[in-house]
Amino acid sequence: MEAFQAMPLAYPKFMIDNLWILISAALVFIMHLGFATLETGLTRQKNTVNILFKNLFIISIGIVSYALTGFNTMYPGDFNGYLAIKGWIGFDGDVANLTNQYADYTYWSDFIFQAMFAATAATIVSGAVAERVKLSGFMLYATLLVAFMYPIAGSWKWGGGWLDQMGFYDFAGSSLVHAFGGFAALGAVLVLGPRMGKYVDGHIRPILGHSMPLATIGVFLLWLGWYGFNGGSVLSADPTLVSLVFVTTTLAAAGGCLAAIITSYIYLKKPDITMGLNGILAGLVGITAGADTVTWSSAMLIGLIAGAIVVFAIVIIDRIKIDDPVGAISVHGICGIWGTLAVGLFSTNPEHTFSTQLLGTLCYASFAFVISLILASLAKVTFGFRVDEDEEYEGLDLSEHGQPAYADFQHINN
Amino acid sequence: MFKIEAYLRPSALEGVQKALGEIGIVGMSVTEIRGFGRQRGHREVYRGAEYRIDFVPKIKVEVVVKDADKDGAINAIVESSKSGKVGDGKVFSSPVQDAVRIRTGETGEGAL
Numbered sequence: 001m002e003a004f005q006a007m008p009l010a011y012p013k014f015m016i017d018n019l020w021i022l023i024s025a026a027l028v029f030i031m032h033l034g035f036a037t038l039e040t041g042l043t044r045q046k047n048t049v050n051i052l053f054k055n056l057f058i059i060s061i062g063i064v065s066y067a068l069t070g071f072n073t074m075y076p077g078d079f080n081g082y083l084a085i086k087g088w089i090g091f092d093g094d095v096a097n098l099t100n101q102y103a104d105y106t107y108w109s110d111f112i113f114q115a116m117f118a119a120t121a122a123t124i125v126s127g128a129v130a131e132r133v134k135l136s137g138f139m140l141y142a143t144l145l146v147a148f149m150y151p152i153a154g155s156w157k158w159g160g161g162w163l164d165q166m167g168f169y170d171f172a173g174s175s176l177v178h179a180f181g182g183f184a185a186l187g188a189v190l191v192l193g194p195r196m197g198k199y200v201d202g203h204i205r206p207i208l209g210h211s212m213p214l215a216t217i218g219v220f221l222l223w224l225g226w227y228g229f230n231g232g233s234v235l236s237a238d239p240t241l242v243s244l245v246f247v248t249t250t251l252a253a254a255g256g257c258l259a260a261i262i263t264s265y266i267y268l269k270k271p272d273i274t275m276g277l278n279g280i281l282a283g284l285v286g287i288t289a290g291a292d293t294v295t296w297s298s299a300m301l302i303g304l305i306a307g308a309i310v311v312f313a314i315v316i317i318d319r320i321k322i323d324d325p326v327g328a329i330s331v332h333g334i335c336g337i338w339g340t341l342a343v344g345l346f347s348t349n350p351e352h353t354f355s356t357q358l359l360g361t362l363c364y365a366s367f368a369f370v371i372s373l374i375l376a377s378l379a380k381v382t383f384g385f386r387v388d389e390d391e392e393y394e395g396l397d398l399s400e401h402g403q404p405a406y407a408d409f410q411h412i413n414n
Numbered sequence: 415m416f417k418i419e420a421y422l423r424p425s426a427l428e429g430v431q432k433a434l435g436e437i438g439i440v441g442m443s444v445t446e447i448r449g450f451g452r453q454r455g456h457r458e459v460y461r462g463a464e465y466r467i468d469f470v471p472k473i474k475v476e477v478v479v480k481d482a483d484k485d486g487a488i489n490a491i492v493e494s495s496k497s498g499k500v501g502d503g504k505v506f507s508s509p510v511q512d513a514v515r516i517r518t519g520e521t522g523e524g525a526l
Contacts, residue, residue, distance in 0.1 A: 206460035270459045315462035327461070 024232020031225030038218025046395025062119025124181030182333020187372025194323030252303030256283020259307030
């Protein structure tokens with residue numbers, strides 16, 4: 001407590017800043033419920049337990065591995081700029097780290113906020129591989145991705161690594177989290193192949209999601225959580241910046257939704273609710289890189305463009321026979337790149353350049369893609385990465401878990 | 415006794431229930447089904463990919479009636495569910511050998 005006596009006026013500010021980071025961490029946590037319900041809603045009911053199971057595994061392994069190694073790897077302090085595994089257990093006992101000598105927040109707040117982010121990257125993959133991925137293989141894949149690959153890539157920017165030194169800007173993770181997750185999803189889907197019955201005799205046979213209410217709940221929860229994802233990334237409760245970030249985040253989400261609805265109406269001749277939902281997420285992913293450094297009108301434009309992009313991306317990716325049940329590659333991968341590039345186009349800070357943004361986002365996308373191909377192949381040759389045809393037909397709830405999500409008339413005997 | 419099975423548009427249910435009630439038929443069973451007749455299916459789009467719905471949502475109404483009520487019941491169903499458009503559905507009737515009311519053990523038409 002001696003530390004505070006030296007700067008008494010700073011203490012209330014420190015308390016509020018620290019509280020905001022903790023509230024933001026809790027909001028980012030809610031995004032995991034959003035992902036779980038969105039993925040459940042956009043897939044068939046016979047795979048519901050499996051999707052929920054993957055989601056609760058990822059948040060748990062994400063946080064545990066971040067405590068054991070991820071936090072230290074991602075924020076190593078002085079390092080060569082590319083790779084640093086500082087040590088295993090991330091926590092040190094320096095009491096000053098729990099005061100405002102550490103930052104506008106404590107070491108614990110820093111950890112828990114970043115830990116909530118870490119699991120998001122692997123959760124994005126979960127949606128794209130749904131309905132055919134083998135549970136054990138996916139658990140291996142997700143563990144390696146979230147424990148090592150995400151923190152290594154993250155350190156290049158947020159850990160003060162080589163991309164940070166080049167002036168690359170990614171406020172809350174359009175590239176570090178979303179493009180990373182989206183292109184990891186692409187790699188995993190390429191190793192996995194499409195769901196049975198999706199592409200038959202050269203035709204696309206859509207596989208309808210089983211609950212639009214769940215999908216909608218998921219997207220609204222994600223939107224809510226994004227106030228922590230972006231708002232907390234200010235890393236203080238700075239009134240000017242936090243309020244700006246709330247406005248830019250909201251306008252981009254709304255713009256993304258409207259653009260996706262209009263694009264769907266004109267291009268697909270149908271007001272498809274799943275496209276409207278993906279449009280909201282596209283706008284949110286798009287604004288994430290520049291939420292604190294663009295004007296309100298630029299934010300709206302970034303969201304509108306993201307919402308239009310996502311509809312075309314989903315349709316094109318489907319037509320080239322890459323089966324992504326929830327649109328994760330389009331929403332997080334393609335719009336993550338768009339959001340990062342948008343900083344180069346719309347930032348009010350002249351130091352942000354398009355070329356650096358392009359280099360940075362391509363590095364994240366290609367690193368995630370290649371690593372994901374390797375990890376998915378590793379899972380394939382060890383546990384197996386895909387269930388067999390009978391299991392896929394029966395549904396993963398019964399074949400992997402022996403547990404239906406909706407038991408209905410099933411009679412229970414001893 | 416006859417069993418009458420009617421394959422109908424879901425929207426016809428309320429009218430059929432009322433029409434059967436008005437001629438004194440008590441009790442009916444309804445099942446949500448999917449199917450097609452001459453109407454065939456229709457085309458839809460999901461996330462940009464077009465598909466055909468062959469089996470459209472329908473309802474099946476089942477009632478078992480006394481011999482004397484058969485023609486009246488069929489007529490009530492047909493009149494109350496007719497829209498004149500393709501897809502109105504069909505009504506089938508078939509003889510029923512016996513019936514038992516489980517609570518009392520009554521059999522035959524007395525069980526209805």
